Amino acid sequence: MAAVRWPRSCEVRDPPYIHSGASSEQTYWLFCVAAVPVMAAGAWVFGYGIVAVYVSAALGALLGERVCRYFVSHGSRSRFPHAMAMGLMLAMTLPPTVGLGIPLVGGFLGIVIGKVVLGGMGNYLWHPALVGWALVHLISPGALAPARWPFLAAGHGLTGSLEAVMVGAGYRGFGLTVPPPGVEAWSTPRPIDRLIGAYSAPVADGGADRSLLSVFRDHLPPWSDTVWGVAGGGIGETCAVAVLVGGLVLIFCRASRWQLPVAALGTVAVLAAVWPVRVDAGLAGGAPGAPGLGQAASPASALWFPILSVREGFPVGVAAVLFHLTGGGLLTACFLIAPDPVSTPLSGRGHLLFGVGLGALAFVGRVSGLTPGSVYWAILAMNTVVPVIDRITRRRVPGA
Amino acid sequence: MFMFTRGRSFDGGRFLATPAPDSAAQPIRSIDAPATLRVPLAQADEPAAEPRVVTGQTVAANDLLGESPGGAGRVHSPVSGTVSRLARVDTPYQQDVPAIEIAVAGAGASEPSPGERTADAADWPAVGELLDRLGRLGVDLAESAWLWKVRRVDEIIISGLDCDPAQSAHLRTLTSYADEVVSTAAALHDVFGARRTWLVLDSARRRLLSALAEVARGCPVRVHGVVSKYPQGMANLLVRTVAGAEVPCEATPAAVAVWVTDACAMMDVFRAVVQEQACTWQTVTVAGDAVSSPGNYRVAPGSTIGSLVRHAGLAKTPRQIIVGGVMNGIAVPTGDVVLTKRTRCVTVRCDGVRAPSEAMACLRCGECQDVCPVGLDPRGLLELAERNRLELAVRRHPQVCLDCGLCDYVCPSSLPLMRGVRRCREHVSVR
Ligand code: SF4
Ligand code: SF4
Numbered sequence: 001m002a003a004v005r006w007p008r009s010c011e012v013r014d015p016p017y018i019h020s021g022a023s024s025e026q027t028y029w030l031f032c033v034a035a036v037p038v039m040a041a042g043a044w045v046f047g048y049g050i051v052a053v054y055v056s057a058a059l060g061a062l063l064g065e066r067v068c069r070y071f072v073s074h075g076s077r078s079r080f081p082h083a084m085a086m087g088l089m090l091a092m093t094l095p096p097t098v099g100l101g102i103p104l105v106g107g108f109l110g111i112v113i114g115k116v117v118l119g120g121m122g123n124y125l126w127h128p129a130l131v132g133w134a135l136v137h138l139i140s141p142g143a144l145a146p147a148r149w150p151f152l153a154a155g156h157g158l159t160g161s162l163e164a165v166m167v168g169a170g171y172r173g174f175g176l177t178v179p180p181p182g183v184e185a186w187s188t189p190r191p192i193d194r195l196i197g198a199y200s201a202p203v204a205d206g207g208a209d210r211s212l213l214s215v216f217r218d219h220l221p222p223w224s225d226t227v228w229g230v231a232g233g234g235i236g237e238t239c240a241v242a243v244l245v246g247g248l249v250l251i252f253c254r255a256s257r258w259q260l261p262v263a264a265l266g267t268v269a270v271l272a273a274v275w276p277v278r279v280d281a282g283l284a285g286g287a288p289g290a291p292g293l294g295q296a297a298s299p300a301s302a303l304w305f306p307i308l309s310v311r312e313g314f315p316v317g318v319a320a321v322l323f324h325l326t327g328g329g330l331l332t333a334c335f336l337i338a339p340d341p342v343s344t345p346l347s348g349r350g351h352l353l354f355g356v357g358l359g360a361l362a363f364v365g366r367v368s369g370l371t372p373g374s375v376y377w378a379i380l381a382m383n384t385v386v387p388v389i390d391r392i393t394r395r396r397v398p399g400a
Numbered sequence: 401m402f403m404f405t406r407g408r409s410f411d412g413g414r415f416l417a418t419p420a421p422d423s424a425a426q427p428i429r430s431i432d433a434p435a436t437l438r439v440p441l442a443q444a445d446e447p448a449a450e451p452r453v454v455t456g457q458t459v460a461a462n463d464l465l466g467e468s469p470g471g472a473g474r475v476h477s478p479v480s481g482t483v484s485r486l487a488r489v490d491t492p493y494q495q496d497v498p499a500i501e502i503a504v505a506g507a508g509a510s511e512p513s514p515g516e517r518t519a520d521a522a523d524w525p526a527v528g529e530l531l532d533r534l535g536r537l538g539v540d541l542a543e544s545a546w547l548w549k550v551r552r553v554d555e556i557i558i559s560g561l562d563c564d565p566a567q568s569a570h571l572r573t574l575t576s577y578a579d580e581v582v583s584t585a586a587a588l589h590d591v592f593g594a595r596r597t598w599l600v601l602d603s604a605r606r607r608l609l610s611a612l613a614e615v616a617r618g619c620p621v622r623v624h625g626v627v628s629k630y631p632q633g634m635a636n637l638l639v640r641t642v643a644g645a646e647v648p649c650e651a652t653p654a655a656v657a658v659w660v661t662d663a664c665a666m667m668d669v670f671r672a673v674v675q676e677q678a679c680t681w682q683t684v685t686v687a688g689d690a691v692s693s694p695g696n697y698r699v700a701p702g703s704t705i706g707s708l709v710r711h712a713g714l715a716k717t718p719r720q721i722i723v724g725g726v727m728n729g730i731a732v733p734t735g736d737v738v739l740t741k742r743t744r745c746v747t748v749r750c751d752g753v754r755a756p757s758e759a760m761a762c763l764r765c766g767e768c769q770d771v772c773p774v775g776l777d778p779r780g781l782l783e784l785a786e787r788n789r790l791e792l793a794v795r796r797h798p799q800v801c802l803d804c805g806l807c808d809y810v811c812p813s814s815l816p817l818m819r820g821v822r823r824c825r826e827h828v829s830v831r
Binding site for chain 2: 023292344347395
């Protein structure tokens with residue numbers, strides 16, 4: 001064996017000499033990977049054409065990154081994965097009818113304004129994808145919140161056309177309603193928009209009664225439709241299964257923390273369980289815990305603890321909580337969008353606080369009917385208080 | 401309160417993969433001293449001792465070579481030979497340190513073998529005389545000045561944990577010298593009148609734990625397994641997990657009347673008190689993928705890293721020499737650097753040496769804050785250092801940093817966090 005020689009001089013530098021191998025570009029690539037199941041589910045529910053929405057949002061973001069490269073101080077390796085992840089996150093929130101211009105502009109503005117102008121990589125306060133979303137919202141209010149959201153009918157998944165749409169009269173659920181000849185898609189409000197009707201004053205909608213039971217009986221598809229994603233909503237919002245898969249990938253690979261989604265979903269569930277719903281006179285009294293409540297007032301009064309309601313053998317309260325969790329953009333927001341590390345708190349406890357605040361704001365925004373997409377505004381609002389959360393959740397130095 | 405926190409681990413830290421091949425598997429090997437030793441007169445970063453020998457003088461093993469003016473910091477000769485000159489050497493901790501060069505008498509001089517005396521036969525002197533004798537024989541115990549002053553400690557924690565994942569000197573010492581370590585610990589327990597004396601080791605080493613518990617049966621030493629999460633071996637963290645006390649900021653374990661020492665130091669005490677040998681030869685772990693037989697070796701201070709590694713064999717061309725381990729050791733440029741009594745581990749690496757990645761913008765992932773064993777926010781401190789707002793660092797207690805290196809290790813943006821924390825620390829300490 002040839003003698004091994006000592007080199008003249010060995011490498012000298014500061015410790016540590018090993019590294020965990022974690023890298024920031026890897027973190028954002030993971031966010032992109034986590035978007036894949038959502039994209040696939042979206043392609044099936046809304047037609048493969050929606051992939052173009054993702055691509056155009058990502059292109060817009062990459063373009064923004066390219067334009068700003070001279071202003072972004074460092075982080076060259078994570079620049080493009082970050083922009084791409086932001087573009088994909090933005091696309092998830094968009095309705096399937098959005099066209100390609102809006103995602104392109106949204107992605108571009110999200111990076112240029114949200115990331116570079118408002119602080120730069122690592123320092124921005126607000127989630128860039130949602131800054132892009134909010135700006136698009138201001139530019140073209142109707143585009144992001146249509147009254148009706150189309151999705152493909154049974155038997156037309158992936159390749160059907162959202163143009164051959166039937167506005168949802170008589171729609172009872174994906175597996176329950178057979179589309180008439182020539183119809184390839186249904187168009188309905190999002191389940192959550194239907195549900196929150198029960199929280200606000202009566203709305204004339206063909207004279208329909210909007211108490212909880214009637215909402216479920218007459219207006220909502222089965223809950224399982226929202227789990228599989230065959231319901232109206234943003235292209236990355238409807239399929240709870242795909243969102244969960246993506247979210248668990250992120251958590252498992254330590255790109256995000258479990259505290260945020262758990263706290264946010266838990267808060268929404270608790271609030272949905274106790275927040276009063278409007279009950280029409282005559283239908284009230286379903287809650288065993290509150291007999292007679294609502295009976296006195298007419299025509300409508302509040303029913304606290306709706307979770308306890310059982311009407312005609314149907315646990316409407318539980319169903320309401322479940323629809324709150326999966327019927328809108330909440331899951332996507334909590335698992336895939338909000339966990340961007342830069343705009344969330346540093347510690348796990350901070351993420352808990354952030355999640356609780358996010359859930360509460362999103363729920364209150366929802367039931368007060370302020371604006372569709374309240375969960376995204378809630379994320380932006382919570383982003384604003386992240387420095388405060390960081391300060392109050394700083395770890396104690398033992399012995400100090 | 402003591403009972404509730406005992407047995408738990410500290411917040412933060414990381415489980416690091418143990419490097420293969422495991423250097424603890426081999427018995428401690430004794431090797432011959434090289435033909436020339438240059439024994440440094442400073443062991444770490446303290447001022448050097450003054451020589452007490454002259455050129456041409458003949459010295460025997462255990463003879464005094466130098467001492468500090470106060471009579472502390474004594475340096476003894478590990479071998480017999482002739483003082484050929486007063487040289488200057490580089491140690492890992494200090495450059496250009498005065499040293500005594502000894503031409504070793506006879507080829508292949510190895511560690512002098514002690515008499516057959518065992519601890520049971522020894523009469524352990526009272527505290528004052530014991531500390532006196534240890535000082536005279538060059539055993540510098542951690543916090544010995546404090547021990548001199550109080551002469552009594554509440555708890556003694558003897559660590560068998562090797563702080564760095566590459567090192568196994570303490571573990572191997574416990575394995576090979578269980579009787580000696582336990583009996584020395586028991587004697588010190590009595591001498592110092594301690595309330596509790598702990599012998600701490602990795603709870604995953606079940607066989608060694610039960611063997612030690614067997615040895616320690618009927619004596620006051622409690623054998624205690626702790627989860628070996630890096631950097632559990634550091635003194636302040638041992639105090640936290642084992643004694644359940646918190647060392648105040650900017651203080652040593654002495655502040656809570658705990659004396660933290662380790663298995664190798666127990667052997668130094670044993671050799672000094674029972675076998676009347678000066679503290680010279682040390683157990684040093686040689687690890688790393690560039691050596692062909694990693695393990696623990698008995699090394700004379702004053703040998704070069706190169707002469708030690710020659711015994712362990714080079715399998716590959718070294719690209720990095722680290723005195724200490726991969727997390728917070730000191731990288732040295734050549735194998736000519738001389739080992740001191742403080743050196744416990746030499747890591748020689750070839751593969752896996754990589755240039756540090758380009759630092760990127762902080763991701764605010766919070767990993768550094770999570771992993772810091774003392775609850776610092778390295779990211780925030782680096783930011784203060786970079787913005788020159790060091791005066792704000794005071795309230796964040798950067799002085800408690802243990803230099804463990806974990807924040808740099810986990811940071812996905814490869815930021816120089818340790819350096820930032822150190823700058824804050826320096827600012828706070830000059831204040
Ligand atoms: S700040 Fe100091 S103690 Fe904390 S992880 Fe970094 S090196 Fe370790
Ligand atoms: S580990 Fe690095 S990237 Fe993460 S918060 Fe700390 S400094 Fe920032």
